[in-house]
Amino acid sequence: MRDVMQFLLTPHSSLKKKGDEMSAAKILIVDDDQALRQTLKKALKNEGYVLYFAENGENGLKIFESTPPDLIFLDLRMPVMDGFQFIEQIGIRPDDPYAVVVITGHGDDFEVKRCHNLGINYFLRKPLSMVEVCGLARNCLAMKKNEAELRQYRNNLEEMVRKRTKSLEEQVVFQQTLLDAIPAPIFFKDIKGAYLGCNTAFEEAIGLAREELITKTVFDIATDKIAEVHSRSDRRVLRHGGTETFEATALFDGLQREVTVYKAAFRDANRKIAGLVGIMLDITDRKQAEAENIKRTDELREVNTALRVLLQQVNHARHEVETKIVNNIKNRILPHLLHLEEQMTVEEQANPQLQALKSNLPKLTETFPQRLSSSALGLSPRELQVADFIRMGKSSKETARLMSITQNAVEFHRNNLRKKLGLKSKQVNLRTHLLALD
Numbered sequence: 001m002r003d004v005m006q007f008l009l010t011p012h013s014s015l016k017k018k019g020d021e022m023s024a025a026k027i028l029i030v031d032d033d034q035a036l037r038q039t040l041k042k043a044l045k046n047e048g049y050v051l052y053f054a055e056n057g058e059n060g061l062k063i064f065e066s067t068p069p070d071l072i073f074l075d076l077r078m079p080v081m082d083g084f085q086f087i088e089q090i091g092i093r094p095d096d097p098y099a100v101v102v103i104t105g106h107g108d109d110f111e112v113k114r115c116h117n118l119g120i121n122y123f124l125r126k127p128l129s130m131v132e133v134c135g136l137a138r139n140c141l142a143m144k145k146n147e148a149e150l151r152q153y154r155n156n157l158e159e160m161v162r163k164r165t166k167s168l169e170e171q172v173v174f175q176q177t178l179l180d181a182i183p184a185p186i187f188f189k190d191i192k193g194a195y196l197g198c199n200t201a202f203e204e205a206i207g208l209a210r211e212e213l214i215t216k217t218v219f220d221i222a223t224d225k226i227a228e229v230h231s232r233s234d235r236r237v238l239r240h241g242g243t244e245t246f247e248a249t250a251l252f253d254g255l256q257r258e259v260t261v262y263k264a265a266f267r268d269a270n271r272k273i274a275g276l277v278g279i280m281l282d283i284t285d286r287k288q289a290e291a292e293n294i295k296r297t298d299e300l301r302e303v304n305t306a307l308r309v310l311l312q313q314v315n316h317a318r319h320e321v322e323t324k325i326v327n328n329i330k331n332r333i334l335p336h337l338l339h340l341e342e343q344m345t346v347e348e349q350a351n352p353q354l355q356a357l358k359s360n361l362p363k364l365t366e367t368f369p370q371r372l373s374s375s376a377l378g379l380s381p382r383e384l385q386v387a388d389f390i391r392m393g394k395s396s397k398e399t400a401r402l403m404s405i406t407q408n409a410v411e412f413h414r415n416n417l418r419k420k421l422g423l424k425s426k427q428v429n430l431r432t433h434l435l436a437l438d
Contacts, residue, residue, distance in 0.1 A: 025141050028052045028069035030060035030086065031103060032078040036128070040073065043130035044137060057081030061089055069098055071140055073124075073133075076104045076111060084114065092119030097148060099140040103128065185252075188266075188277040193217050193234045196275060205252040205280075222251055233263060237276050241265040250280060258284045352402050356388050378420055386413040390431050 027049045029040050037053050044051055052067060054060035058081040064072070076083035083102060092100060102115055105126030112123065122140060124133065176199075179186055185202035189195055195213045203210055206221050218234070219227040229248050237244050243264040250259045259280045268274040337357065348354075379387070382403075389399040396414065400407040418424050423433060 024048075024050065025070045026050045026052065026067065027071045027073065027137065028054070028060060028063055028067075029073045030054045030057060030078070030083070031073070031075040032056060033075070036075075036103075036126075039128070039130065040133065043134055047134055047137065049137070057083060057086035057089075060086055064090060070144060071137060072098060072100045074100055074102055076102060076115075084118070087115070087118045087120065094119070095147070095151060097144060099144050101136060101140065182279075184282075185280045186278070188275060189234065190275045191238060191273065193231065193238070202280075205250075207253060226250065230261070233261070234276060237263045237265050238273055241267075241273050247283070252282065257282050258287045352389070352392065352394065352398075356392060359392070360388060379417070383413050383417055383420075386410060387417055387434055390414070390417075391434050393431065 027044060029037055029044075029051065030053075031037055031040075032055050034055070037055075041051055041053070052063050052069065054063055056078045060072075060074070061081070063069075074083045074086060081089075083104075087100065099122065100120055101122040101124055102120050103124045103126065104111065115123070122136065124136065176197075179199035180201075182199060183201055185199065185205045187195060187198040187202050194215050194217055198210055198213055203213070206213070208216075208221065213221070217227075218230045221227075222230070226249050230250075233244055233246060233248075243262070245260065245262050247258065247260050250257055250261075260283050261278060261280050263276050263278040265273050265276050341354070344354075385403060386399060389402060394402065396407050396410045400410045403410070414430065418430060421430075421433060423430065
């Protein structure tokens with residue numbers, strides 16, 4: 001108690017002096033000794049306080065309730081209601097805005113202990129020293145003021161912490177909602193490779209709730225072979241920082257899937273690597289499509305090879321057929337035609353149809369492939385006949401007589417020839433063009 005009194009009576013830099021804001025402090029003095037009340041009034045009034053007086057605890061309680069004081073000087077032994085009863089009525093608490101100083105001339109250790117139990121920490125024994133009273137009043141009021149400021153600081157700090165905590169919680173909820181909105185599986189791990197969290201897509205992929213996943217490692221949710229691949233990647237990212245991308249295998253819904261994994265290290269406030277975040281993209285369908293394309297490409301390559309072989313065989317067979325036809329024309333038709341011509345008179349030999357046959361058969365044998373390809377032009381038999389007579393220099397009238405058709409029909413076939421030979425709008429002589437083809 002002596003140490004407490006020494007502290008309270010020692011001036012402090014934070015204490016207010018006479019004439020400042022502390023002059024408005026209210027002090028309640030509860031004592032049945034009128035002379036003591038007057039002495040305290042004289043001493044404390046000079047300090048600038050507002051003073052209230054009561055001769056017993058009952059009156060003091062009324063003043064306390066109507067005008068809450070900042071400091072109470074209380075006598076223990078009084079009529080009507082003593083100091084102990086007064087203390088019990090007001091119910092002292094550590095955070096009360098007022099201080100209570102007990103004044104007694106009869107107190108013993110039992111009373112002091114009882115006062116302590118009721119929340120009293122400050123005592124003055126009669127006879128009083130006014131210097132001691134004034135010093136104690138200043139220090140008690142300053143202490144209560146400091147306590148009030150500390151409470152305000154604490155309340156402000158608690159409010160700031162509450163708001164900051166709420167803001168952080170809202171931020172966490174927003175970030176988790178954002179992650180859950182991403183359809184690709186996302187996860188994040190600590191520096192030891194243990195899961196810190198994930199999004200909904202990752203939960204659905206591995207079949208574990210987020211709460212069950214936390215603190216587990218990849219070896220707890222995948223086969224050893226798959227887990228080792230991902231664990232090696234984790235160690236590289238956590239050791240060097242930065243990012244890493246690779247293709248691997250993962251188990252989604254118990255099924256083996258091909259994935260592209262993107263990982264990046266994240267750092268704490270001190271810029272030290274604190275863990276990693278990863279995202280997995282399922283590329284199984286793409287891989288299957290690539291494999292199917294490769295398979296189809298191989299199949300088409302095999303078909304093309306077979307077609308080339310077949311085409312070679314067809315060309316070989318066509319060449320054999322052409323050779324046989326040419327040989328038959330040369331060996332079986334042309335000799336008979338020449339022999340027949342020898343049997344004819346000069347007038348018979350001049351027959352245009354005979355001359356056309358005699359002229360065209362050698363050309364057919366010389367340019368057989370080209371003759372066959374003329375079918376690609378879509379020429380009809382009549383058009384081929386007209387073309388032969390045009391080559392021979394016959395007019396439309398002569399051609400009509402030789403073919404036993406009208407001259408208009410010949411002109412119709414000539415127009416078709418120009419159209420099919422691409423000469424419709426060109427200033428090109430039809431006979432010259434046909435001879436150039438030969």
